[in-house]
Amino acid sequence: MTTQALLKKLKPEEIAEIETAFKEFDKDDNGSITAEEMHECLRRSHVSHDNSEVSQVIKHMDINRDGNVSYDEYLNYMAHIYTGQPFIPAPESKKKAKK
Numbered sequence: 001m002t003t004q005a006l007l008k009k010l011k012p013e014e015i016a017e018i019e020t021a022f023k024e025f026d027k028d029d030n031g032s033i034t035a036e037e038m039h040e041c042l043r044r045s046h047v048s049h050d051n052s053e054v055s056q057v058i059k060h061m062d063i064n065r066d067g068n069v070s071y072d073e074y075l076n077y078m079a080h081i082y083t084g085q086p087f088i089p090a091p092e093s094k095k096k097a098k099k
Contacts, residue, residue, distance in 0.1 A: 032070045
């Protein structure tokens with residue numbers, strides 16, 4: 001199912017919730033989330049985690065494999081979560097093939 005099809009299934013308040021959460025993570029307001037920003041947000045929220053868990057989550061959401069999670073990547077991932085659809089990240093070899 002495409003991201004657009006998933007987004008049509010979300011209620012406006014769910015999209016607003018996803019956007020608010022993204023902004024909480026994106027503290028430097030540059031449009032992407034780094035592992036450090038995610039770690040810091042989870043620490044502030046008193047959510048128990050370790051750096052390897054954060055790295056795994058970032059890697060899972062980071063479709064273009066640039067090391068950061070853009071709003072579109074985050075929205076795509078969260079749309080899958082909210083709708084109960086499995087999220088299958090792009091294979092790592094795709095970026096390598098483009099080089």
